[in-house]
Amino acid sequence: MKTNSKYKYTQKIAFAFLAPWLIGVVVFSLVPMIASLYYSFTDYDMFNAPQWVGMGNYIEMFNDARFIQSAKVTAHYVALGVPLQLIFALFLAVIISDKIPGFKIFRAVYYVPSLLGGSVAIALLWRQVFGIDGLLNNLLSSLGFTQFENISWINNPGSAVNTLIVLLVWQFGSCMVIFVSAIKNIPDTLYEAAEIDGAGPVKRFFKITFPMLTPIIFFNLIMQLISAFQAFTPAFIIGKGTGGFRDSILFYTLYLYFKGFTQYEMGYASAMAWFLLIVVGLLTLVLFGTSKFWVHYDD
Amino acid sequence: MKKFFAALLGALMLASITGCGGSANDKNVSTSEVNSGKDTTIRMSWWGANTRNERMNQILDTYEKDHPGITVTREYTNWNDYWTKFTTQAATGTQPDVSPFVMQSIREYVNKGVLLPLDEYVESGKIDLSDWTETAKSPGILDGKIYGIVYALSAQGVIYNQQLIESVGGEIPPETWTMDEFVAYCKDLRAKLPDDVWVVETAATSDHAFEAYIRSIGKTVYSEDGKSLGFEKKDLASWFALWEDLRKSGCTPDAGESAEAAALPYESSYLVLGKTAMLFQNCNLMPTFNSLSDSELFITRAPSVSGNGCEILQPTAFGISSKSKVVDESVDLINYLVNDIDANLVFKADYGAPADPEAIEALNAEATKDEKKNYDFIDLLVKDSTLPETVARAEGSATIMDALKRTYENISSGAVDINAGVDDFFAEAEDVLSKNQ
Numbered sequence: 181m182k183t184n185s186k187y188k189y190t191q192k193i194a195f196a197f198l199a200p201w202l203i204g205v206v207v208f209s210l211v212p213m214i215a216s217l218y219y220s221f222t223d224y225d226m227f228n229a230p231q232w233v234g235m236g237n238y239i240e241m242f243n244d245a246r247f248i249q250s251a252k253v254t255a256h257y258v259a260l261g262v263p264l265q266l267i268f269a270l271f272l273a274v275i276i277s278d279k280i281p282g283f284k285i286f287r288a289v290y291y292v293p294s295l296l297g298g299s300v301a302i303a304l305l306w307r308q309v310f311g312i313d314g315l316l317n318n319l320l321s322s323l324g325f326t327q328f329e330n331i332s333w334i335n336n337p338g339s340a341v342n343t344l345i346v347l348l349v350w351q352f353g354s355c356m357v358i359f360v361s362a363i364k365n366i367p368d369t370l371y372e373a374a375e376i377d378g379a380g381p382v383k384r385f386f387k388i389t390f391p392m393l394t395p396i397i398f399f400n401l402i403m404q405l406i407s408a409f410q411a412f413t414p415a416f417i418i419g420k421g422t423g424g425f426r427d428s429i430l431f432y433t434l435y436l437y438f439k440g441f442t443q444y445e446m447g448y449a450s451a452m453a454w455f456l457l458i459v460v461g462l463l464t465l466v467l468f469g470t471s472k473f474w475v476h477y478d479d
Numbered sequence: 480m481k482k483f484f485a486a487l488l489g490a491l492m493l494a495s496i497t498g499c500g501g502s503a504n505d506k507n508v509s510t511s512e513v514n515s516g517k518d519t520t521i522r523m524s525w526w527g528a529n530t531r532n533e534r535m536n537q538i539l540d541t542y543e544k545d546h547p548g549i550t551v552t553r554e555y556t557n558w559n560d561y562w563t564k565f566t567t568q569a570a571t572g573t574q575p576d577v578s579p580f581v582m583q584s585i586r587e588y589v590n591k592g593v594l595l596p597l598d599e600y601v602e603s604g605k606i607d608l609s610d611w612t613e614t615a616k617s618p619g620i621l622d623g624k625i626y627g628i629v630y631a632l633s634a635q636g637v638i639y640n641q642q643l644i645e646s647v648g649g650e651i652p653p654e655t656w657t658m659d660e661f662v663a664y665c666k667d668l669r670a671k672l673p674d675d676v677w678v679v680e681t682a683a684t685s686d687h688a689f690e691a692y693i694r695s696i697g698k699t700v701y702s703e704d705g706k707s708l709g710f711e712k713k714d715l716a717s718w719f720a721l722w723e724d725l726r727k728s729g730c731t732p733d734a735g736e737s738a739e740a741a742a743l744p745y746e747s748s749y750l751v752l753g754k755t756a757m758l759f760q761n762c763n764l765m766p767t768f769n770s771l772s773d774s775e776l777f778i779t780r781a782p783s784v785s786g787n788g789c790e791i792l793q794p795t796a797f798g799i800s801s802k803s804k805v806v807d808e809s810v811d812l813i814n815y816l817v818n819d820i821d822a823n824l825v826f827k828a829d830y831g832a833p834a835d836p837e838a839i840e841a842l843n844a845e846a847t848k849d850e851k852k853n854y855d856f857i858d859l860l861v862k863d864s865t866l867p868e869t870v871a872r873a874e875g876s877a878t879i880m881d882a883l884k885r886t887y888e889n890i891s892s893g894a895v896d897i898n899a900g901v902d903d904f905f906a907e908a909e910d911v912l913s914k915n916q
Contacts, residue, residue: 335736
């Protein structure tokens with residue numbers, strides 16, 4: 181009896197401590213999510229009472245040229261940007277996990293872009309780097325490539341997304357830090373044995389480091405994929421909120437924002453949000469499905 | 480150690496709980512004071528940069544001092560965030576009591592019942608517009624009712640760098656010009672200017688320049704009921720053809736560079752750096768541009784196909800929320816803002832030339848020559864009897880003007896030809912407008 185009341189008491193304390201978080205989740209996440217699911221089946225415009233339109237918004241999406249453009253742009257960004265970012269992060273992690281002099285400084289320095297990369301200031305900087313009079317063109321012309329002089333990389337439909345991919349890849353720091361700590365956890369004995377058997381550095385990487393890292397690579401892949409699908413700030417700043425030159429950087433989230441807050445089509449915007457959730461969810465499931473073929477858990 | 484963290488977390492939580500409680504209490508105090516009639520709070524919002532915020536704050540501080548018991552709480556942000564915030568507030572009925580609007584974009588809010596008609600307050604003289612001209616008053620009227628009290632007028636003209644043009648032996652632009660004269664002038668100046676200086680930045684993507692063009696051929700951008708476009712495909716095609724001609728003859732930059740130039744901040748804009756001789760831009764920016772530019776800039780009228788006035792007097796006007804509980808106080812505040820000479824002298828026409836004739840006179844008396852250019856330009860337009868009235872744009876106009884920009888980008892980069900681009904534009908615009916009731 182006594183233990184029971186004590187149990188109840190401690191349970192109450194536990195809930196009291198959890199309460200701020202629980203209230204936050206319900207008020208700021210759960211309720212808005214359920215509301216947006218409902219709105220996605222309506223023509224809600226923020227002023228008039230929502231009218232039920234069934235699957236109307238979801239069907240309209242596929243007849244909307246700008247929606248399709250935004251999906252294409254985002255797919256390009258994710259499909260190219262995320263793998264490049266991971267490769268780059270892994271490459272640098274392997275280099276600086278060796279005990280080269282000053283490796284701690286390198287680790288800190290390479291992490292800095294990750295802290296800055298999502299910010300407005302860097303997006304503004306990007307406009308300067310890839311503009312007509314930008315850093316890149318000055319560099320190219322000083323190297324003798326004068327044919328690019330009048331190209332504005334961020335206002336050229338062919339290259340605009342790629343400049344944003346460079347920005348994404350540049351934010352490799354957080355992935356790199358995770359890779360470095362994982363590399364440190366690989367037992368040295370494996371490398372010593374391999375060395376005795378005559379394996380070179382490349383072979384050691386592909387036969388030991390890479391397989392041992394696959395769970396971490398998988399983790400980074402999923403996390404970066406999800407955040408890349410939701411990228412918003414760089415395209416919003418660089419494209420001045422309009423999707424850039426000829427919609428070349430009209431990210432999915434940017435178009436969603438435009439629909440919701442410029443055109444007030446909240447129903448349509450909610451449907452877009454749920455469609456994105458479904459697509460990202462499915463992709464994650466597929467990746468989990470493939471993981472048993474290439475991810476090695478040592479247990 | 481664990482105990483320490485538990486204690487720390489507990490302390491933080493307590494702090495956040497009391498933090499919330501504190502602010503809630505503050506609110507209660509102020510509402511109860513309102514209810515007891517001792518003190519009144521007016522919520523006011525506006526958009527603007529630092530200079531404007533400082534000036535407006537100074538005006539409101541003075542107003543509070545002269546009106547004991549009145550507090551004006553202020554919400555100000557930049558232009559883009561202002562509208563996002565306002566729309567969200569209006570959707571939940573919590574918009575500020577007093578807010579400025581750009582009258583052309585007011586229709587959506589009037590249709591949605593966000594704004595209070597102000598006719599009775601103007602008739603009773605609580606807002607004193609007795610010495611205002613009809614031209615100054617009319618932009619605040621929609622469907623026969625007054626929804627906005629005009630605070631400032633601005634209009635797009637052609638700003639030009641006189642020194643640059645004269646240094647290459649060019650004529651300075653005339654006081655008025657037809658579209659044909661404008662095109663001929665550009666091509667003539669092209670031959671004289673050095674290769675790295677453009678004649679003019681493209682205005683093909685400018686909503687104001689386009690609307691002025693449509694007005695100058697005697698049409699309107701939207702039909703009166705706002706459900707369709709008021710011009711034909713051939714009108715838009717000739718507008719694009721005109722700017723394509725100027726682009727191909729080297730007067731305006733190419734597609735990508737134009738997009739980039741348009742996004743530059745004022746201090747590094749082509750006009751300020753002397754990389755273009757002319758720019759279609761609003762006259763209220765004359766003091767700003769001149770303070771940044773090495774050589775003196777002047778402004779002249781927008782070119783017109785028919786030769787009649789075609790510029791749009793863009794009014795910034797104050798409106799009152801239909802949900803406001805302090806209407807009388809808000810009315811008095813607006814009356815002060817638009818009519819008080821001292822307040823106008825503090826604000827220095829930052830939104831554009833004031834509509835109140837006395838205020839204009841007082842401002843003119845102590846204006847710098849660049850401020851004067853702004854007032855003179857508006858004065859010229861207000862007195863131009865051929866100038867059509869400013870009409871409110873249809874709902875969905877923001878999307879349609881965005882489509883205009885995208886269409887010209889597609890055309891000027893060679894992705895589509897003019898006719899295909901015009902067809903795309905019409906399809907998108909008609910789809911947006913068909914949703915209007």
